[in-house]
Amino acid sequence: MMVCEFKPGLEGIPAAESSISNVDGQNGILEYRGIRIEDLASQSTFLETAYLLIWGELPKKEELAEFEHEVLYHRRIKYRIRDMMKCFPESGHPMDALQASAAALGLFYSRRDLHNPIYIRDAVVRLLATIPTMVAAFQLMRKGNDPVRPRDDLDYAANFLYMLSEEEPDPLAARIIDVCLILHAEHTMNASTFSARVTASTLTDPYAVVASAVGTLGGTLHGGANEEVIQMLEDIGSMENVRPYVENCLATKAKIMGFGHRVYKVKDPRATILQNLAEQLFAKFGHDKYYDIAQELELIVEEKLGHKGIYPNVDFYSGLVYKKLGIPTDLFTPVFAIARVAGWLAHWKEQLAENRIFRPTQVYNGRQHLPYTPIDQR
Template sequence: MGVLKEKGPIEYSKGLEGVIAALSSISAIDGKNGKLIYRGIPIEMLAKYSTYEETAYLLLYGELPTKEALEKFSAQMRELRVIPKKVEECIVELPPNPHPMDILKVALAHSALYDPDRQKCCREGVMRKVIRIIAQLPTMIAYYHRARTGQEVIPPDPELSHAANFLYMLHGKKPDEEEARIFDIALILHAEHGLNASTFAAMVTASTLSDINSALLSAIGALKGPLHGGANERVLKMLDEIGSPDKAEEYVLNALKEKRRIMGFGHRVYKTYDPRAKILKEYAEYLSDKYNDRKYIEIGERIENIMIRELGKKGIFPNVDFYSGIVYQFLGIPRDLFTPVFAMARSVGWAAHVCEYTANNRIFRPRAYYIGPDYVEYVQLEKRR
């Protein structure tokens, strides 16, 4: 609903850019200096020493777990990976051609009907629902991919980590420790990133005191949009279009001249190199050498050099999407699953913000400034032309 016109100039923030809508202790971004922290811990330290399970615990509970607490939390995650049989049947019977993000929405909505904690609103019940969702999203994604390609679904392996288990269910073979660790790091880097569009969507839904499944469904819907999720998929498409490093300069300069966007560059918050991109670039380099296939990394590095030369002074640098697609490609993850994998990782950040905000809840209710006419006479239908 708009508000009636007021006298004098009206200040507003389109898209709520820069508006502080909540207080949070979950993460902080220093866009000027390229820093990202989860609960005060630099992302570089978590990527070097932590695991996705430990990072999830940190984000949800506010502190690093003890060894005993981490073992208990990890065991709970492994136990809850198995989805209800009815949900499995729903997933494998879905048509093979929709975007996997739509499938993820259907699967998560369906699973809510069989959640044993669906009626519980206490903190313990909500946290079990949260952990169950985080644990089951990888199963849903892997089951759908196996089913749509005519392969038998592979049940979760309770002996494998969160990252390794997803790759196992996706490919039908256990990944080597190196690849499992690289994917684990990628999940850590995508786990949380402040009040982005999908996180805000989850918080808006949760602020009505709706359930956690509905909140995360809102987040998945927002993430599906091409301005938020899926940029790494489009980065690879761009690299394929360019074809070789020697064609990168012409492509980039023509795109800039025509005001076309170079995917994987620039960020609403970062005005320098995205710290997550720095880490992922190292692993993209490593995997390129490991598999003796440097096509993508060489084109990517050439694009990076040109973009920094042309637009670095304007604060345009690689973001997390630019090198993550190359990493996922080497890990054998299909391109149209890149955004569902993003959702799988970010689910913990969404849930952490929902739990934090609703602990001291106030329903979101921004307003719009009305710029329409002050009065329009109603004309009876038979007199309209």
């Protein structure tokens, strides 16, 4: 057997062959199924992009209409799931609530017919349709309110905003959320996607696949950086403090949140799109001083760290956008999860098509051949 060098975090080791998305980190290019993220953000919708990711092609007009219709009519969650969610502690993190609720779907749809395209499509529709309802339901329930029913006259993103706030969604706000979902829908072999593929490779059900990926996304090293960006901007507090803050970070070797990326060595294309969305939001709903601080921070970090390829990543402007849209900070990662369900399902389907169960090896560095010591002699 070939002995390979151990790489912590499997850095640089391909875990799959995939045709879903591609990143060119030197040139700041992200493509889903070969289509640039900028084109999708400006011309597509989240559901169309999800279809592209999962089935590999942009849908024709009738295909998209049918898919949208199916998702629209599966947005309600079973009352037993709502009742289960009502028992969750209010202080629990919404990602934990989402993980438990996604896993619970598997109890209701326990048939596993993984070779049947109709089963695959039904699971895709059900997960895309119900995950936003679950996120919004937990948000209302933890405030002591009943969740609201999805509204059939609203599209995917507008309905999500409505279910969160119980208010008529603003069309620009809804479009901006939809674009945010497009931007977060997929990003090659990251930790949660790997988790999804490992779970998928055991031929378990898709609800377990998504639940395991949600659990993985919940960690601060993966989904949580945009929350920390908001905290950092609030800590900086004023324009005069930006330069001393950066200098202090450099002197103490502290990471500046929302900057740097393992793959991108230029500005993340999603950050550029999000910055543009933030500007549209502030133009319509009022200025945010933290946006000025963020822009100043970007300039100074570029001046100091640009030579190392440290530029804003996707998390730098997304928190500002979500905050302006009234989304509570601890829902930033669940919103990310709503989007990433599309990518996880695309990888689930791709994994099933050429499945081999993941069974890596290890480098054993423990003791060997010890005698068993009876308990009274230890």
